[in-house]
Amino acid sequence: MKDTRKPYIAGNWKMNLDRSRGLDLIKTIKGRLGDGSDREVAVFVPACYLADVSAVAQGSPLGVGAQNLWYEKEGAFTGELSAAMLREVGADRVIVGHSERRHVFGEKDEWMSRKLRAALDSHLMPILCVGETLEERKGNRTDRVLKRQLETAFLDVKPEEIRRLTVAYEPVWAIGTGEVATPEQAAEAHRFIRRWITGRLGAEAGLAVRILYGGSVNPGNVRNLLAVEDIDGVLVGGASLRPDTFIPIIEFGL
DSSP, X not given: OGGGSOOEXXXXXXXXXXXXXXXXXXXXXXXXXXXXXXXXXXXXXXXXXXXXXXXXXXXXXXXEEESOOBSSSSSSOTTOOBHHXXXXXXXXXXXXXXXXXXXXXXXOGGGHHHHHHHHHHTTOEEEEEEOOOHHHHHTTOHHHHHHHHHHHHTTTOOGGGGGGOEEEXXXXXXXXXXXXXXXXXXXXXXXXXXXXXXHHHOHHHHHHOEEEEESSOOTTTHHHXXXXXXXXXXXXSGGGSSHHHXXXXXXXXX
């Protein structure tokens, strides 16, 4: 029942925008959101901007998130940030397991369950990213890869926590390439993810969990993607950096 799940539009800035341009973008987005009753919108910004972005977004329904976290509470982990640190500077959510963290920085599947646990325990709402490479898709291994990633990440997730957790399917071959999964390809992957969660956590959790699509989303393809039954929103990269491309995505269907 898709109409019971509020659409979720998430913008991931990655390592882009200076402070001034970023805050100008937040002000523009904030002015276009209304009361947020019909869709959820969030931006995931570089950690150095979290406090400033959170301050500007205050009083609006705009969510503010971090792009990564480490699962320990403190210690000798140079360059890392804990969930509590992110909360302290204004984050209310966080991305876990983005394909660039996995493939560029070598993050392991086994870390994801601990990252999810750290986020949930610190009252951050995580977006767990899963997805296959082009080689894995061509080898007909998409379901196998998704199953492995979900199994390792959901080791410690409880059914009652599913409404605080979102899954994003991001085919690695479509990240920043201009390639986009067809609605049929995306639908197949999203159905698999929902079925797996239903089998793991029960029918109620399977119906409740929101599953986003991420991979070269833009104003020209967002409507077709969001028409798919099991796609509940989008995780937007490059198109989230400019108001003329992000606002039309936020306002789809209005």
